Amino acid sequence: MRDGAEFDTIRALMARWGDLAVDIGDDAAVLAPPVEGTRVVSVDACVEDVHFRRPWITAREVGVRAAVAALSDLAAMGARAEYVLIAFVIPEAWREPLGDVADGMGAVIREAGARIVGGNLSRGAVFSITTTVIGSARRVVPRSGACVGDLVVVTGLLGGPGAATQAWDAGESPTAWSRGRFAAPAPRWAEGEALAAAGASAMIDISDGLAGDARHLAAASGVHVELDVARVPAGPGITPDMALRSGEEYELLACLPATAYETLATGWATVSAVPLTVGGVVRAGPEDATSARATGARGFDHFASRKTVR
Amino acid sequence: MRDGAEFDTIRALMARWGDLAVDIGDDAAVLAPPVEGTRVVSVDACVEDVHFRRPWITAREVGVRAAVAALSDLAAMGARAEYVLIAFVIPEAWREPLGDVADGMGAVIREAGARIVGGNLSRGAVFSITTTVIGSARRVVPRSGACVGDLVVVTGLLGGPGAATQAWDAGESPTAWSRGRFAAPAPRWAEGEALAAAGASAMIDISDGLAGDARHLAAASGVHVELDVARVPAGPGITPDMALRSGEEYELLACLPATAYETLATGWATVSAVPLTVGGVVRAGPEDATSARATGARGFDHFASRKTVR
Numbered sequence: 017m018r019d020g021a022e023f024d025t026i027r028a029l030m031a032r033w034g035d036l037a038v039d040i041g042d043d044a045a046v047l048a049p050p051v052e053g054t055r056v057v058s059v060d061a062c063v064e065d066v067h068f069r070r071p072w073i074t075a076r077e078v079g080v081r082a083a084v085a086a087l088s089d090l091a092a093m094g095a096r097a098e099y100v101l102i103a104f105v106i107p108e109a110w111r112e113p114l115g116d117v118a119d120g121m122g123a124v125i126r127e128a129g130a131r132i133v134g135g136n137l138s139r140g141a142v143f144s145i146t147t148t149v150i151g152s153a154r155r156v157v158p159r160s161g162a163c164v165g166d167l168v169v170v171t172g173l174l175g176g177p178g179a180a181t182q183a184w185d186a187g188e189s190p191t192a193w194s195r196g197r198f199a200a201p202a203p204r205w206a207e208g209e210a211l212a213a214a215g216a217s218a219m220i221d222i223s224d225g226l227a228g229d230a231r232h233l234a235a236a237s238g239v240h241v242e243l244d245v246a247r248v249p250a251g252p253g254i255t256p257d258m259a260l261r262s263g264e265e266y267e268l269l270a271c272l273p274a275t276a277y278e279t280l281a282t283g284w285a286t287v288s289a290v291p292l293t294v295g296g297v298v299r300a301g302p303e304d305a306t307s308a309r310a311t312g313a314r315g316f317d318h319f320a321s322r323k324t325v326r
Numbered sequence: 327m328r329d330g331a332e333f334d335t336i337r338a339l340m341a342r343w344g345d346l347a348v349d350i351g352d353d354a355a356v357l358a359p360p361v362e363g364t365r366v367v368s369v370d371a372c373v374e375d376v377h378f379r380r381p382w383i384t385a386r387e388v389g390v391r392a393a394v395a396a397l398s399d400l401a402a403m404g405a406r407a408e409y410v411l412i413a414f415v416i417p418e419a420w421r422e423p424l425g426d427v428a429d430g431m432g433a434v435i436r437e438a439g440a441r442i443v444g445g446n447l448s449r450g451a452v453f454s455i456t457t458t459v460i461g462s463a464r465r466v467v468p469r470s471g472a473c474v475g476d477l478v479v480v481t482g483l484l485g486g487p488g489a490a491t492q493a494w495d496a497g498e499s500p501t502a503w504s505r506g507r508f509a510a511p512a513p514r515w516a517e518g519e520a521l522a523a524a525g526a527s528a529m530i531d532i533s534d535g536l537a538g539d540a541r542h543l544a545a546a547s548g549v550h551v552e553l554d555v556a557r558v559p560a561g562p563g564i565t566p567d568m569a570l571r572s573g574e575e576y577e578l579l580a581c582l583p584a585t586a587y588e589t590l591a592t593g594w595a596t597v598s599a600v601p602l603t604v605g606g607v608v609r610a611g612p613e614d615a616t617s618a619r620a621t622g623a624r625g626f627d628h629f630a631s632r633k634t635v636r
Contacts, residue, residue: 041546042468043399043531044368044459049359057443058354059411059458063450089353101369103456133367136456140373146413146446146456148369149354158352221353236351 022137025106025114032118036125037132045133047099050152056095057150060086064143067264072184075113077199079120079145081264085223086147087128087203088266092221094212095153096205097130102147105140117145128203155212157270162218162237166271168296171207171288174226175254178262193252201266208268210287214280216272222265229269230296237271240301249293271298332447335416335424342428346435347442355443357409360462366405367460370396374453377574382494385423387509389430389455391574395533396457397438397513398576402531404522405463406515407440412457415450427455438513465522467580472528472547476581478606481517481598484536485564488572503562511576518578520597524590526582532575539579540606547581550611559603581608 030037039045049055062082064070073081083100090097102121106114125132130151176197180190190198204221211219220233226248234241243260250259267290272280277294284292340347349355359365372392374380383391393410400407412431416424435442440461486507490500500508514531521529530543536558544551553570560569577600582590587604594602 042470043402043529044366044405044461046466047365047367049365055357055359055365056354057357057409057411057458057460059413059444059446059456061413061415061446061448061456063415063448066448066450092353095354099367101367101458103369103371105371105373105452105454134369136369136371138371138373138376138454140376140452140454142415142450142452144415144450144454146369146371148367148411148458150367151354156356160352219353 025111025137028115029118032115033122033132036122040132040134045099045101047133047150050098053152053154054156055150055152056090056093056156057148058086058089059146059148060089061144061146069184073199075116076120079117080124080200082145082147083121083124084201084203084266085264086149087124088221088223090149090151091203091205091208092219092268093153094155094157094208094216094219095151096209097125097128097149097151099133099150100125100130100147101134102132102145103136103138105138105142105144107139107141107143110143128205153212157212157216157219158236159218159220159233160236162233162239162241162271162298163273164239164298164300165273166217166298167274167277167294168230168241168243168298169270169272169277170226170249170267170293170295171204172265172267172290173249173251174222174259174265174267175251175262177201177264178225178258179254191253197251198264201264203266204268204290207288207290207292210280211268211270211272214272215276216270219268219270222267222269223263225261225263226269227260228263233269233271240299240307241296242299242307243296247293247295249291249295335421335447338425339428342425343432343442346432350442350444355409355411357443357460360408363462363464364466365460365462366400366403366466367458368396368399369456369458370399371454371456379494383509385426386430389427390434390510392455392457393431393434394511394513394576395574396459397434398531398533400459400461401513401515401518402529402578403463404465404467404518404526404529405461406519407435407438407459407461409443409460410435410440410457411444412442412455413446415448415452415454417449417451417453420453438515463522467522467526467529468546469528469530469543470546472543472549472551472581472608473583474549474608474610475583476527476608477584477587477604478540478551478553478608479580479582479587480536480559480577480603480605481514482575482577482600483559483561484532484569484575484577485561485572487511487574488535488568489564501563507561508574511574513576514578514600517598517600517602520590521578521580521582524582525586526580529578529580532577532579533573535571535573536579537570538573543579543581550609550617551606552609552617553606557603557605559601559605
């Protein structure tokens with residue numbers, strides 16, 4: 017994209033974003049110090065035909081997904097978002113729908129209470145959005161702190177995005193619920209913050225699938241994460257297997273001591289309308305290994321009485 | 327890129343970067359507060375067949391250019407770099423040369439005194455590198471502060487990148503000097519910091535060409551920037567026109583009062599081996615307009631005695 021087109025596009029985006037994007041236009045954006053806590057930053061890319069296909073979702077939904085995918089990484093640290101920078105690579109065919117993409121991103125960023133402070137525009141053969149998110153956390157929760165004996169909890173109901181893409185790949189239509197989970201996920205801000213405040217020892221967002229992300233967390237923490245397949249919170253019509261491997265959920269997977277869980281569960285209804293489910297336990301054992309056991313498998317008795325809280 | 331390949335690639339990159347990239351692997355990176363001054367952040371994308379073509383330069387040089395393009399935006403604020411996040415989109419053909427790209431980026435980031443704290447890997451049909459850079463400035467210099475009467479100064483010798491791409495596009499070989507300016511630019515850290523400390527009123531890096539970036543600065547400052555074509559510092563064999571429009575220079579264009587310039591020029595040899603040239607003056611006048619006058623044009627008498635300093 018050269019001069020004229022680039023600046024026309026920037027002006028059009030700024031007009032759509034309004035007060036969400038002010039003071040843009042310098043070589044770099046100036047950040048205020050975090051109001052409290054620790055500054056955190058992450059970057060995430062959304063590439064056409066890798067992370068979505070054009071016929072599946074609207075341009076606005078493409079924007080929503082790109083923003084959520086990036087912002088969810090802050091929620092998974094127990095943080096809130098403050099600043100966003102957006103780098104678009106824009107082929108000719110995306111010039112017109114770009115405004116709707118911007119609207120979708122803008123809605124998510126506004127809802128998060130953050131502002132757009134910078135970005136980059138480039139032409140290119142393949143549409144992509146690379147989103148940098150900057151926030152702060154009162155208490156940072158890494159993925160490396162899981163302790164033996166912690167409970168493993170999961171927010172929300174899993175399997176929607178996986179079921180939706182499976183349906184589309186087969187030339188079928190996904191259920192409305194699955195489609196909605198793919199097209200319009202939400203960062204779990206309140207849930208992440210409440211889990212951090214409750215004393216979560218480790219947390220990660222589910223982007224590679226529950227089983228995969230449990231392995232990442234286990235490897236980082238040097239523990240074994242044991243999931244109980246029968247307890248994994250699956251959405252309507254979702255198989256246990258799909259709930260374990262469906263990615264791009266942007267739900268949270270966290271570990272915390274049983275006592276901390278009990279306290280959190282008691283007040284959970286005031287935190288969120290999204291369910292919080294105990295789906296496993298942290299064991300000593302081989303790092304980077306996660307087992308997924310069948311219902312009633314031994315080892316889960318000590319939290320057998322615990323149910324999903326809503 | 328799915329699971330196995332992605333994590334193999336991350337491990338290979340981490341091995342190459344060594345102590346340049348530590349504590350990577352959480353959802354988001356934790357940043358320390360700036361040691362002093364103001365935190366600044368910027369993002370820049372480098373896309374194959376838009377910002378470079380594969381036959382022109384080595385994979386290592388691709389990495390050098392991508393890192394410099396992003397870091398230069400911090401230098402243009404008078405800042406130093408502290409943290410870098412790198413998002414790669416990697417087609418199959420780039421899997422093998424990716425290590426050399428990483429080496430090029432790593433060398434520039436190490437030289438800058440910064441660290442790699444995060445990133446993202448995605449497969450995709452077109453190779454791109456989107457680089458987020460975070461730093462701090464003792465004194466932030468925006469592009470919007472130019473005052474009527476300020477001198478306009480430029481670091482380095484211009485025209486190399488433009489001449490190199492023109493030669494390649496014509497099927498010819500660029501001169502060694504022009505090729506070097508395209509393939510191995512450098513962020514002007516010491517120069518930017520010295521200009522900020524000297525009291526520069528406005529600063530921008532030359533990525534769209536001297537004339538174009540002077541217009542950006544003029545528009546942001548609400549002034550008219552008058553360039554003297556005969557004074558623009560052109561490299562060996564470079565025409566004045568090419569020096570005005572050659573982009574991706576990553577030299578600095580700054581405005582500052584004449585007295586501040588005199589003081590800075592006196593000690594410039596201790597700052598940098600790169601020349602600092604007075605190439606114009608800030609006038610009252612129509613915003614978003616930059617004139618480029620011929621040698622000896624009226625209006626430049628008040629700094630006619632000033633030469634390039636080295």
